[in-house]
Amino acid sequence: xxxxxxxxxxxxxxxxxxxxxxxxxxxxxxxxxxxxxxxxxxxxxxxxxxxxxxxxxxxxxxxxxxxxxxxxxxxxxxxxxxxxxxxxxxxxxxxxxxxxxxxxxxxxxxxxxxxxxxxxxxxxxxxxxxxxxxxxxxxxxxxxxxxxxxxxxxxxxxxxxxxxxxxxxxxxxxxxxxxxxxxxxxxxxxxxxxxxxxxxxxxxxxxxxxxxxxxxxxxxxxxxxxxxxxxxxxxxxxxxxxxxxxxxxxxxxxxxxxxxxxxxxxxxxxxxxxxxxxxxxxxxxxxxxxxxxxxxxxxxxxxxxxxxxxxxxxxxxxxxxxxxxxxxxxxxxxxxxxxxxxxxxxxxxxxxxxxxxxxxxxxxxxxxxxxxxxxxxxxxxxxxxxxxxxxx
Amino acid sequence: xxxxxxxxxxxxxxxxxxxxxxxxxxxxxxxxxxxxxxxxxxxxxxxxxxxxxxxxxxxxxxxxxxxxxxxxxxxxxxxxxxxxxxxxxxxxxxxxxxxxxxxxxxxxxxxxxxxxxxxxxxxxxxxxxxxxxxxxxxxxxxxxxxxxxxxxxxxxxxxxxxxxxxxxxxxxxxxxxxxxxxxxxxxxxxxxxxxxxxxxxxxxxxxxxxxxxxxxxxxxxxxxxxxxxxxxxxxxxxxxxxxxxxxxxxxxxxxxxxxxxxxxxxxxxxxxxxxxxxxxxxxxxxxxxxxxxxxxxxxxxxxxxxxxxxxxxxxxxxxxxxxxxxxxxxxxxxxxxxxxxxxxxxxxxxxxxxxxxxxxxxxxxxxxxxxxxxxxxxxxxxxxxxxxxxxx
Numbered sequence: 001x002x003x004x005x006x007x008x009x010x011x012x013x014x015x016x017x018x019x020x021x022x023x024x025x026x027x028x029x030x031x032x033x034x035x036x037x038x039x040x041x042x043x044x045x046x047x048x049x050x051x052x053x054x055x056x057x058x059x060x061x062x063x064x065x066x067x068x069x070x071x072x073x074x075x076x077x078x079x080x081x082x083x084x085x086x087x088x089x090x091x092x093x094x095x096x097x098x099x100x101x102x103x104x105x106x107x108x109x110x111x112x113x114x115x116x117x118x119x120x121x122x123x124x125x126x127x128x129x130x131x132x133x134x135x136x137x138x139x140x141x142x143x144x145x146x147x148x149x150x151x152x153x154x155x156x157x158x159x160x161x162x163x164x165x166x167x168x169x170x171x172x173x174x175x176x177x178x179x180x181x182x183x184x185x186x187x188x189x190x191x192x193x194x195x196x197x198x199x200x201x202x203x204x205x206x207x208x209x210x211x212x213x214x215x216x217x218x219x220x221x222x223x224x225x226x227x228x229x230x231x232x233x234x235x236x237x238x239x240x241x242x243x244x245x246x247x248x249x250x251x252x253x254x255x256x257x258x259x260x261x262x263x264x265x266x267x268x269x270x271x272x273x274x275x276x277x278x279x280x281x282x283x284x285x286x287x288x289x290x291x292x293x294x295x296x297x298x299x300x301x302x303x304x305x306x307x308x309x310x311x312x313x314x315x316x317x318x319x320x321x322x323x324x325x326x327x328x329x330x331x332x333x334x335x336x337x338x339x340x341x342x343x344x345x346x347x348x349x350x351x352x353x354x355x356x357x358x359x360x361x362x363x364x365x366x367x368x369x370x371x372x373x374x375x376x377x378x379x380x381x382x383x384x385x386x387x388x389x390x391x392x
Numbered sequence: 393x394x395x396x397x398x399x400x401x402x403x404x405x406x407x408x409x410x411x412x413x414x415x416x417x418x419x420x421x422x423x424x425x426x427x428x429x430x431x432x433x434x435x436x437x438x439x440x441x442x443x444x445x446x447x448x449x450x451x452x453x454x455x456x457x458x459x460x461x462x463x464x465x466x467x468x469x470x471x472x473x474x475x476x477x478x479x480x481x482x483x484x485x486x487x488x489x490x491x492x493x494x495x496x497x498x499x500x501x502x503x504x505x506x507x508x509x510x511x512x513x514x515x516x517x518x519x520x521x522x523x524x525x526x527x528x529x530x531x532x533x534x535x536x537x538x539x540x541x542x543x544x545x546x547x548x549x550x551x552x553x554x555x556x557x558x559x560x561x562x563x564x565x566x567x568x569x570x571x572x573x574x575x576x577x578x579x580x581x582x583x584x585x586x587x588x589x590x591x592x593x594x595x596x597x598x599x600x601x602x603x604x605x606x607x608x609x610x611x612x613x614x615x616x617x618x619x620x621x622x623x624x625x626x627x628x629x630x631x632x633x634x635x636x637x638x639x640x641x642x643x644x645x646x647x648x649x650x651x652x653x654x655x656x657x658x659x660x661x662x663x664x665x666x667x668x669x670x671x672x673x674x675x676x677x678x679x680x681x682x683x684x685x686x687x688x689x690x691x692x693x694x695x696x697x698x699x700x701x702x703x704x705x706x707x708x709x710x711x712x713x714x715x716x717x718x719x720x721x722x723x724x725x726x727x728x729x730x731x732x733x734x735x736x737x738x739x740x741x742x743x744x745x746x747x748x749x750x751x752x753x754x755x756x757x758x759x760x761x762x763x764x765x766x767x768x769x770x771x772x773x774x775x776x777x778x779x780x781x782x783x784x
Contacts, residue, residue: 041713041714041719042713043721045720045721046724048701048705048721070713071713071716075709075713078689078709079689079707079709079710080691085707085709085710086710087710296463297467297470297471299471299472309440313440313479314479315471315477317463317467317470317471318434318471318478318479321434321463321477325433325462327435327437328723329438329439329440332724
């Protein structure tokens with residue numbers, strides 16, 4: 001089918017399920033495991049395309065739901081597609097917007113045919129189908145596009161989750177049928193919530209349809225960490241080895257490393273960039289908040305060993321000052337730092353896999369990295385989801 | 393006195409009072425006429441030092457009032473001075489904070505000794521004198537520092553303005569006396585409001601004290617354009633030719649060109665960067681607002697002839713989209729454009745002066761450039777001043 005988008009598995013770990021490979025896309029060869037920064041509205045918040053490149057980033061994510069509402073798919077088409085619109089010549093993955101339809105848009109009504117929803121911006125009513133979602137993404141021109149899925153809440157009942165999964169399966173088949181032969185790779189999304197039985201069923205069915213890649217959706221939505229990990233294991237066990245595996249919505253350093261060790265190749269999450277704008281910076285010892293007064297007079301950078309522009313150029317005291325003053329440069333410098341941290345982490349993880357030392361790399365990283373307290377983490381997540389759902 | 397900061401007058405216009413020269417400062421040779429971008433809190437909002445350099449900018453302004461309150465002068469001293477703190481190796485002019493004491497800080501009480509004021513941030517009480525203002529600026533380490541002045545409101549009575557002027561004169565002498573011999577150049581500030589008689593008196597007195605440069609303060613505070621220009625003319629006529637002349641707080645393209653033709657060498661204003669963040673972009677035909685729907689599908693950049701990064705990289709449609717979505721990158725791209733416009737304008741003005749063609753350059757520029765409607769301008773200015781004074 002002349003599909004330029006494919007996956008090349010270079011090495012499977014001998015001491016873990018971790019894998020090193022590369023995604024071959026029309027715009028870039030992307031080494032995996034890879035973290036994809038989120039640029040929902042055709043911009044990774046605060047950064048230019050050049051800064052992303054300088055951070056070693058070769059693929060970004062944009063969101064069909066957001067771009068459909070603003071500026072509208074036809075505007076981006078007119079300007080020459082999403083790459084040209086955002087002046088990004090690396091690879092792009094577009095999410096179908098399934099998750100946003102059920103989390104962001106108020107009063108969504110779903111039927112087998114599609115989803116009727118109201119814009120979270122102006123309340124206008126819209127209707128989307130798997131065929132439309134596919135067509136929109138084809139028009140945007142991303143290198144990797146996603147099926148439209150139905151993503152139930154994390155506390156939904158077994159019956160509700162099963163129904164959503166079954167609909168997701170039907171929609172995946174319809175997206176596949178609608179997808180025009182091209183260089184764009186279409187990935188399916190495994191659903192099934194926190195139910196191992198459903199996850200297995202979903203993985204089995206979707207792999208039977210032979211997609212270019214497989215995502216795991218509907219996780220990291222407030223369930224305990226152990227449940228996330230168990231669901232990843234159940235799913236990955238049934239996914240084909242020669243296709244990329246994409247865990248949607250996981251972006252904490254510890255969560256990424258745990259999932260890499262379970263065989264995940266691709267990640268995306270707004271977390272590293274969102275927490276950056278709140279002053280939370282990744283270090284080898286865990287997250288620190290630069291607004292804390294302990295940084296107010298610190299001449300050294302936040303992370304003295306860090307090679308990023310921010311740490312190489314500015315003292316912790318300066319960054320602290322910018323955050324205290326709500327200066328716009330603060331958000332950008334913190335974003336650069338966090339993306340550099342994650343980018344470097346992926347690079348090291350890959351080198352360790354190729355070197356057969358991933359297990360010790362992982363143990364060493366997790367031993368030093370103090371994750372955000374689990375209780376606090378879940379509390380924050382719930383708060384954030386709630387704020388988001390109420391339009392906050 | 394080993395004063396490295398000096399002014400070198402290269403050419404006086406034959407067809408106008410416009411002058412070309414250079415400021416020799418410890419950190420940079422600055423071609424004049426020059427516009428100084430405002431970075432009150434030790435950051436030109438949204439930009440890195442490298443971006444400023446790329447825009448051809450060799451000097452920035454920081455504000456003693458703001459930095460005294462946050463992060464505190466001692467913090468910047470500890471980190472190695474203001475240049476190191478903000479990682480800027482070009483020249484810096486620090487304003488004394490006189491203007492802010494009377495416009496931003498609530499309940500300021502002035503006496504001959506100094507100013508008692510409350511922080512506009514936390515209400516804490518402080519006391520500043522000319523000697524302290526000088527010492528703070530010496531500690532910050534700017535290349536050019538300013539005397540502490542008393543700046544009355546634009547609608548103040550003759551008597552009030554005269555009293556403020558007289559106090560400004562006494563304070564200027566005290567600042568001069570307090571100033572330690574160094575490479576830092578101390579500039580005086582001519583006051584006198586909209587009263588030609590007082591302006592003349594102020595210029596005469598201050599030039600008798602022999603400062604390294606002369607600023608004109610207390611203008612562009614809501615008075616009509618013609619009054620501003622008349623006051624500039626009255627003052628400049630009495631200032632020495634071999635010293636730089638600095639018009640504080642003027643930053644509109646038309647205002648700058650008018651003042652250059654009247655013999656001003658240095659400008660500073662937050663206007664170009666502030667209006668940028670509201671989506672108002674300078675073009676050769678006047679200001680346009682990128683949020684207007686006419687830009688929503690425009691493939692071309694906002695100013696097709698513009699060589700700035702923003703216009704060379706992105707369509708007007710993309711910039712419009714970023715503003716509509718309140719994306720942080722919007723403010724940065726617009727700031728780059730406006731500073732590039734002003735920087736280019738100063739460059740062209742200087743070339744025209746050196747080429748004896750400034751008058752025709754000015755006429756040509758003003759013929760094409762549609763200034764913001766005078767009534768709207770004054771209204772906006774009053775609104776802005778009011779919002780600012782009420783802490784908005």
